Amino acid sequence: MTNGSIQHSSPITHHPSRVLYFPGCALKDQARAYEEATLAALAALGYEVQELPRWNCCGTVYALAQDDLMRHVGPVRNLIRAQEQGAKELLTLCAMCYNTLSRSALFVQNPENLRRLNAFMDEEEDYRGEVRVLHLVQLLGEIGRGRLEKAAKEGLSGLRVGAYYGCTLLRPQEVAVDHPEQPKILEEALAALGAEPVVFPERVECCGAYLTVTKPEAVRLRVSSILLSAAQAGAELLVTACPLCHFNLTERRPLGAPKLPVVYLGEALAWALGVKSMPEAVAKAVGVRG
Amino acid sequence: MVAELRVSRESLNAPFLQRVEELSGQNVFACYQCGKCSAGCLFAEHMDLLPNQVLRLLQLGDEGVLAARAPWVCAACLACSVRCPKGVDVARVMEALRQLALRRGLSPVEVKLDRPVPQIALVGAMRKVTP
Ligand code: SF4
Ligand code: SF4
Numbered sequence: 001m002t003n004g005s006i007q008h009s010s011p012i013t014h015h016p017s018r019v020l021y022f023p024g025c026a027l028k029d030q031a032r033a034y035e036e037a038t039l040a041a042l043a044a045l046g047y048e049v050q051e052l053p054r055w056n057c058c059g060t061v062y063a064l065a066q067d068d069l070m071r072h073v074g075p076v077r078n079l080i081r082a083q084e085q086g087a088k089e090l091l092t093l094c095a096m097c098y099n100t101l102s103r104s105a106l107f108v109q110n111p112e113n114l115r116r117l118n119a120f121m122d123e124e125e126d127y128r129g130e131v132r133v134l135h136l137v138q139l140l141g142e143i144g145r146g147r148l149e150k151a152a153k154e155g156l157s158g159l160r161v162g163a164y165y166g167c168t169l170l171r172p173q174e175v176a177v178d179h180p181e182q183p184k185i186l187e188e189a190l191a192a193l194g195a196e197p198v199v200f201p202e203r204v205e206c207c208g209a210y211l212t213v214t215k216p217e218a219v220r221l222r223v224s225s226i227l228l229s230a231a232q233a234g235a236e237l238l239v240t241a242c243p244l245c246h247f248n249l250t251e252r253r254p255l256g257a258p259k260l261p262v263v264y265l266g267e268a269l270a271w272a273l274g275v276k277s278m279p280e281a282v283a284k285a286v287g288v289r290g
Numbered sequence: 291m292v293a294e295l296r297v298s299r300e301s302l303n304a305p306f307l308q309r310v311e312e313l314s315g316q317n318v319f320a321c322y323q324c325g326k327c328s329a330g331c332l333f334a335e336h337m338d339l340l341p342n343q344v345l346r347l348l349q350l351g352d353e354g355v356l357a358a359r360a361p362w363v364c365a366a367c368l369a370c371s372v373r374c375p376k377g378v379d380v381a382r383v384m385e386a387l388r389q390l391a392l393r394r395g396l397s398p399v400e401v402k403l404d405r406p407v408p409q410i411a412l413v414g415a416m417r418k419v420t421p
Contacts, residue, residue, distance in 0.1 A: 030408045061414040064385035066315045171368035180372050206367030210414030
């Protein structure tokens with residue numbers, strides 16, 4: 001697995017096309033701007049996006065214990081809802097949802113696990129194991145450089161943008177959207193959209209995730225280190241796909257840390273396509289290096 | 291005189307260790323103590339035992355690791371898991387230790403709700419550190 005563009009080249013999307021979309025809790029709450037911007041941008045790219053009916057929480061963190069069948073029920077129930085819609089793919093914007101849903105989808109690729117889980121849930125039809133969980137950045141990869149370049153206006157032109165991957169888009173390897181240590185899928189999308197991607201050392205390193213509840217001081221240290229790493233590499237703006245990373249990188253930012261704004265991938269996309277304009281606060285901050 | 295130390299799953303006969311291996315799905319004896327997991331762990335500085343030390347104590351069947359703070363500082367970032375040259379999913383071992391402790395009623399971490407945090411952070415934390 002070395003090349004993101006080769007790995008994700010299988011065409012799954014036909015145009016004009018319908019995409020079934022799983023929002024998750026954060027996209028309806030703290031990350032509403034991410035949802036709004038993405039939906040506007042995808043519409044401009046010719047997609048008809050339909051929200052998954054009766055979706056439920058994805059579980060937010062994947063259970064790592066072998067005997068924790070219960071924790072797969074929520075994610076798989078969402079996959080069943082997608083199956084009911086006749087969908088082959090389920091689009092996620094939140095990196096955490098992508099992670100839990102795609103790992104559960106992988107878990108039930110094992111016939112015995114699938115059988116046990118289906119036996120466990122009796123209110124739903126059986127899951128057949130055929131839904132592919134897709135993240136926005138993979139969809140952008142499939143749309144391809146050419147189409148993105150054609151659709152892009154001046155919104156991100158020349159801006160030095162750092163892509164912060166964090167953990168859940170890249171680990172574990174089985175669900176990674178690209179190479180877990182040397183990814184470039186986000187940078188490729190940003191470049192196609194007119195930005196100047198900035199690769200910085202800490203782009204794949206954890207921000208502290210839910211330790212923000214139990215150990216916020218550890219998260220502050222991480223956030224400071226990530227922001228410094230990005231600023232020193234010359235980034236003016238950070239892009240993330242994870243609402244928890246976004247929270248930590250903004251709300252757990254220590255005094256004196258570099259001030260670069262952190263925005264969602266969908267926001268950057270919408271600005272690049274000209275369907276939304278960059279908020280004044282971001283526009284003002286951009287160019288101000290930490 | 292050369293002292294020889296042989297440790298194996300069989301010679302230890304430690305039901306505790308067996309439980310950890312079952313719950314994590316990992317063979318702790320695969321670990322050859324290279325330390326790569328600890329070198330890359332961004333939270334090791336807050337831990338009382340480094341990830342590789344946790345593995346070593348498990349190889350010795352030491353139940354004391356259940357009282358360690360390390361698993362509760364682990365953010366389940368999986369950096370160690372993707373980097374281990376022996377394919378040990380260290381994050382799963384950490385989770386097994388949290389689960390075993392929780393199932394025995396030991397939970398050293400208090401989830402304080404006095405800070406505004408997003409729902410995903412709360413649900414994540416509750417799922418990792420509470421029964
Ligand atoms: S990286 Fe793997 S082999 Fe090396 S010390 Fe850690 S668990 Fe053991
Ligand atoms: S999963 Fe836990 S032990 Fe492993 S590198 Fe991340 S924080 Fe450290």
